[in-house]
Amino acid sequence: xxxxxxxxxxxxxxxxxxxxxxxxxxxxxxxxxxxxxxxxxxxxxxxxxxxxxxxxxxxxxxxxxxxxxxxxxxxxxxxxxxxxxxxxxxxxxxxxxxxxxxxxxxxxxxxxxxxxxxxxxxxxxxxxxxxxxxxxxxxxxxxxxxxxxxxxxxxxxxxxxxxxxxxxxxxxxxxxxxxxxxxxxxxxxxxxxxxxxxxxxxxxxxxxxxxxxxxxxxxxxxxxxxxxxxxxxxxxxxxxxxxxxxxxxxxxxxxxxxxxxxxxxxxxxxxxxxxxxxxxxxxxxxxxxxxxxxxxxxxxxxxxxxxxxxxxxxxxxxxxxxxxxxxxxxxxxxxxxxxxxxxxxxxxxxxxxxxxxxxxxxxxxxxxxxxxxxxxxxxxxxxxxxxxxxxxxxxxxxxxx
Amino acid sequence: xxxxxxxxxxxxxxxxxxxxxxxxxxxxxxxxxxxxxxxxxxxxxxxxxxxxxxxxxxxxxxxxxxxxx
Numbered sequence: 001x002x003x004x005x006x007x008x009x010x011x012x013x014x015x016x017x018x019x020x021x022x023x024x025x026x027x028x029x030x031x032x033x034x035x036x037x038x039x040x041x042x043x044x045x046x047x048x049x050x051x052x053x054x055x056x057x058x059x060x061x062x063x064x065x066x067x068x069x070x071x072x073x074x075x076x077x078x079x080x081x082x083x084x085x086x087x088x089x090x091x092x093x094x095x096x097x098x099x100x101x102x103x104x105x106x107x108x109x110x111x112x113x114x115x116x117x118x119x120x121x122x123x124x125x126x127x128x129x130x131x132x133x134x135x136x137x138x139x140x141x142x143x144x145x146x147x148x149x150x151x152x153x154x155x156x157x158x159x160x161x162x163x164x165x166x167x168x169x170x171x172x173x174x175x176x177x178x179x180x181x182x183x184x185x186x187x188x189x190x191x192x193x194x195x196x197x198x199x200x201x202x203x204x205x206x207x208x209x210x211x212x213x214x215x216x217x218x219x220x221x222x223x224x225x226x227x228x229x230x231x232x233x234x235x236x237x238x239x240x241x242x243x244x245x246x247x248x249x250x251x252x253x254x255x256x257x258x259x260x261x262x263x264x265x266x267x268x269x270x271x272x273x274x275x276x277x278x279x280x281x282x283x284x285x286x287x288x289x290x291x292x293x294x295x296x297x298x299x300x301x302x303x304x305x306x307x308x309x310x311x312x313x314x315x316x317x318x319x320x321x322x323x324x325x326x327x328x329x330x331x332x333x334x335x336x337x338x339x340x341x342x343x344x345x346x347x348x349x350x351x352x353x354x355x356x357x358x359x360x361x362x363x364x365x366x367x368x369x370x371x372x373x374x375x376x377x378x379x380x381x382x383x384x385x386x387x388x389x390x391x392x393x394x395x396x397x398x399x400x401x
Numbered sequence: 402x403x404x405x406x407x408x409x410x411x412x413x414x415x416x417x418x419x420x421x422x423x424x425x426x427x428x429x430x431x432x433x434x435x436x437x438x439x440x441x442x443x444x445x446x447x448x449x450x451x452x453x454x455x456x457x458x459x460x461x462x463x464x465x466x467x468x469x470x
Binding site (some may be wrong): 059062105106109110111112113114115116178338339343344345346347348349350351353354390 | 412413414415416417418419420422426428429430431432433453455457458459462
């Protein structure tokens with residue numbers, strides 16, 4: 001493979017979605033059925049490999065010969081704006097390889113242990129109840145995205161990081177620009193500068209006035225300068241906000257479209273943990289594929305990937321691999337979906353997953369319990385989706401109850 | 402079965418604790434894996450096998466009672 005593919009079966013990324021808003025683009029499924037590692041090309045014609053098989057994806061994401069560092073030759077970018085975003089001067093640990101990745105990630109792992117997320121459940125429940133009180137207080141209809149789904153993770157991450165909630169509108173608008181595929185490079189650069197400036201000032205303040213927040217303790221360790229602390233804060237703001245928010249909103253819509261399963265979940269709240277895993281599998285909102293670049297020639301399932309070639313691991317397809325999930329196009333909240341790869345795989349797998357799971361479980365459980373008459377306030381056919389955002393979801397979800 | 406963990410490989414994702422809480426724990430200081438017990442009986446065998454499958458960093462090893470991996 002030298003620069004471009006010539007095979008006419010090549011998929012161009014990101015591919016268009018089909019009629020079902022919950023299903024990934026049909027072209028990815030077709031590629032998986034042809035070969036779990038198949039050729040595709042990017043917006044600028046760059047040739048990369050699309051990994052769609054569950055086992056093949058685990059293999060790639062575990063193999064240290066595939067780099068997550070955006071400065072490595074062949075690293076695939078999905079748009080000019082994302083190239084700008086990912087090649088910034090101080091990369092976060094997401095875009096570094098071990099041992100540097102591990103050194104930085106391990107400064108945070110203690111904050112995201114399962115026990116801690118479990119202990120935070122009462123606080124999360126309080127946040128969810130307050131947000132829902134406010135939404136219902138304004139009367140129906142409401143936009144479940146704006147008035148509920150976006151607010152819950154935003155407040156949780158503010159609490160965790162030690163970011164004043166009063167500033168949430170500012171950083172929500174900035175992070176929203178960062179995850180939009182259509183944001184031009186200069187605007188990405190501006191949004192990053194705004195956020196970095198904000199977080200750097202916040203880190204400086206926490207150095208003067210130490211507190212027990214994640215950012216406060218990170219500053220107090222004394223191992224990172226303010227710019228590095230700001231980079232850590234930024235990745236947590238971006239990663240912890242839109243992902244969880246879109247899962248809550250799109251997950252609610254998926255349940256509204258499967259009323260028998262929604263009724264069952266209302267009647268048996270103990271099914272919620274499994275239901276959230278199944279919704280993550282079924283919806284796979286991180287939908288552009290995890291990018292990696294080969295540092296050496298590596299053979300994956302009979303396909304030779306050469307040093308300097310890019311790879312995109314399409315999580316939604318691993319989550320629909322028939323080898324692991326029977327009848328994968330069907331939502332079934334009672335299936336064992338725990339082997340899904342919606343949080344990624346390998347050493348970069350989502351660090352905040354215990355917290356994200358707690359947020360999704362509590363938000364959905366509370367919504368179903370407190371609003372037994374929850375339903376769409378507009379025809380389903382009128383809903384629009386975030387096809388152009390790094391995190392997929394529904395743009396607005398007008399509901400009544 | 403015998404259970405082993407490699408803390409150098411561990412990335413603190415917590416999948417093992419969610420799958421087999423009787424066997425695995427996480428350190429409150431560094432978030433990395435700790436073993437509650439180095440041996441898993443038949444009651445938790447399935448949980449440990451799930452933890453092995455879900456560990457994103459390949460940090461868990463198991464050996465059956467006959468000593469084979």
